[in-house]
Amino acid sequence: MSLYSSIFIIRGGNLVMYELTTIVEFEAAHRMADYPGKCSRLHGHNWKVEVTVAGNSLDNIGMLIDFRLLKQKVNEIIETLDHYYLNELEDFRDQNPSAENIARYIFQKLGAQFAKNITLQQVKVWESPHSAVAYRED
Numbered sequence: 805m806s807l808y809s810s811i812f813i814i815r816g817g818n819l820v821m822y823e824l825t826t827i828v829e830f831e832a833a834h835r836m837a838d839y840p841g842k843c844s845r846l847h848g849h850n851w852k853v854e855v856t857v858a859g860n861s862l863d864n865i866g867m868l869i870d871f872r873l874l875k876q877k878v879n880e881i882i883e884t885l886d887h888y889y890l891n892e893l894e895d896f897r898d899q900n901p902s903a904e905n906i907a908r909y910i911f912q913k914l915g916a917q918f919a920k921n922i923t924l925q926q927v928k929v930w931e932s933p934h935s936a937v938a939y940r941e942d
């Protein structure tokens with residue numbers, strides 16, 4: 805987590821924190837090498853990615869970060885995954901493109917891109933409507 809995550813504003817004894825979440829989706833294929841079941845075969849998912857950032861100071865118009873800007877930053881990373889066979893990408897040559905590894909990939913690509921008053925809290929990757937993985941660096 806960034807240096808700035810340890811800076812808190814206390815009001816009336818309470819920690820002040822704003823959390824913003826944006827959701828983007830992409831489609832991609834993968835296979836889970838060495839998996840003892842049908843996920844070892846090539847298949848695809850409609851992946852859903854929830855990105856949450858946090859901070860305690862707003863700009864002069866009352867925003868932590870413009871949702872449009874946040875979504876743009878996330879989409880730049882999603883573009884590197886959308887409609888690919890993920891196992892063929894450089895970042896997944898030596899590790900399965902599991903939801904866990906995809907969440908970490910997005911988190912680490914995105915993490916350095918924010919102004920110092922904003923902390924990337926979490927990236928959650930849904931590979932189905934009922935199965936999600938959250939990645940954080942606390």
Ligand SMILES: [Zn+2]
Pocket residue numbers: 834843847848849931
């Ligand atoms: Zn799968």
